[in-house]
Amino acid sequence: MHIAIIGSGLAGLTCARQLQAQGNTVVVYEKSGDVSGRMSTRYTELGGFDHGAQYFTATSDPFKKEVAGWRKAGWAAPWNGKLVSLDHGVAKAVGRSADGATQRLVAVPGMSAVGQQLAQQLEVRTEHLVRRVESHGRQWLLAVQSETVPIDATAGPFDAVIVAVPADQAIPLLGAAPKFAKQAARTRSAPCWALMLGFHDSLGLGYDGAWVHGSRLAWIARDASKPQRRPGEHWVGHASKEWSIEHLEDDPERAREKLLKAFHEATGSQVQPIYAAAHRWRHAQAVQPLPGDCLWDARLRIGACGDWFEAGLEGSGRIENAYLSGLALAAAVH
Ligand SMILES: Cc1cc2nc3c(=O)[nH]c(=O)nc-3n(C[C@H](O)[C@H](O)[C@H](O)COP(=O)(O)OP(=O)(O)OC[C@H]3O[C@@H](n4cnc5c(N)ncnc54)[C@H](O)[C@@H]3O)c2cc1C
Numbered sequence: 001m002h003i004a005i006i007g008s009g010l011a012g013l014t015c016a017r018q019l020q021a022q023g024n025t026v027v028v029y030e031k032s033g034d035v036s037g038r039m040s041t042r043y044t045e046l047g048g049f050d051h052g053a054q055y056f057t058a059t060s061d062p063f064k065k066e067v068a069g070w071r072k073a074g075w076a077a078p079w080n081g082k083l084v085s086l087d088h089g090v091a092k093a094v095g096r097s098a099d100g101a102t103q104r105l106v107a108v109p110g111m112s113a114v115g116q117q118l119a120q121q122l123e124v125r126t127e128h129l130v131r132r133v134e135s136h137g138r139q140w141l142l143a144v145q146s147e148t149v150p151i152d153a154t155a156g157p158f159d160a161v162i163v164a165v166p167a168d169q170a171i172p173l174l175g176a177a178p179k180f181a182k183q184a185a186r187t188r189s190a191p192c193w194a195l196m197l198g199f200h201d202s203l204g205l206g207y208d209g210a211w212v213h214g215s216r217l218a219w220i221a222r223d224a225s226k227p228q229r230r231p232g233e234h235w236v237g238h239a240s241k242e243w244s245i246e247h248l249e250d251d252p253e254r255a256r257e258k259l260l261k262a263f264h265e266a267t268g269s270q271v272q273p274i275y276a277a278a279h280r281w282r283h284a285q286a287v288q289p290l291p292g293d294c295l296w297d298a299r300l301r302i303g304a305c306g307d308w309f310e311a312g313l314e315g316s317g318r319i320e321n322a323y324l325s326g327l328a329l330a331a332a333v334h
Helices: 010-021 061-072 113-118 167-173 178-185 241-246 252-267 319-333
Strands: 002-006 025-029 042-044 047-049 076-078 083-087 090-093 105-107 123-125 128-136 139-146 149-158 160-163 188-199 209-213 217-222 233-239 275-288 295-297 302-304
Touching (some): 025 128, 042 188, 047 233, 061 076, 061 105, 061 319, 105 113, 128 149, 139 160, 160 319, 188 241, 217 252, 241 275, 295 319
Parallel strands (some): 002 160, 160 302
Antiparallel strands (some): 128 139
């Protein structure tokens, strides 16, 4: 079959690789300039900042096996950073399993590296925003907007379409399968404002990451404490869900200033950064997932996968959910 995959996050890339290995011809469409979605690294003159997903854990057998392969290939490594809980400048040590994690891992040398490696053998069209999925007899056409063409181009026909984007963005693309659009509309995702700070010298805080309480920030982490990062004092902060929702439409400068103030208050350090930026993730994490592991209509040959499926896990909105969902959808297509 000739299959279009919309979205090059871990779910889309996993599904694409499986389907290609099964003998299908696969084309991945990605609206951004790079693959990997929310497993993301922003590269600056100071080095990279993991401003999306921070780390991952592997609890299911299929994901443990996949991660073992990533480690063997040198795409991922454990992160043994010292993590604390931070309350108004007071740091308290937390046990290894504060978030239920047995081992925390990261992609190396930045979070986007795994996606970049997975995309190597795939045909991926970056900077191609899919605006609509239209039926064409028993096949599908995509209306695609790209930088180089002023009007939407038509791609296809494809025998099958996989929608591998956050649920809110999947709804309009699933218009041709209204029952799926309805299911996607039942899930919820939360936004997150991310803060990136670069300092000239070490802040000497004595920890590498912290769950922050009583603050606009919920999490901060020192990027260079992760394996194979460029040395330097780089911190990433994530605002709380509540603050991110309330300030969703703030401009990035305003969000940056407010979150920088929160960083100073939370850490007790008043050192000014030499680099500061804020990034809004409008659909950061699925907070109300769908039961099951993916959607697939064998008659219409359209489906959806992503971190918004439970995929047999206790939580949702995580890298492991995205992987298991992409894997399950490829098996369903097969
Ligand atoms: C701030 C933040 C912190 C996080 N922390 C963690 C963590 O510590 N641990 C953890 O396990 N998970 C974490 N996550 C969640 C994790 O990143 C996601 O669960 C996972 O990466 C989702 O993968 P995905 O493939 O389902 O979706 P995505 O990675 O979002 O991939 C979807 C892709 O589709 C593209 N796309 C969307 N619409 C279109 C369109 N119309 N046309 C073409 N392309 C399109 C997007 O650009 C994107 O690249 C975090 C996420 C964020 C944002």
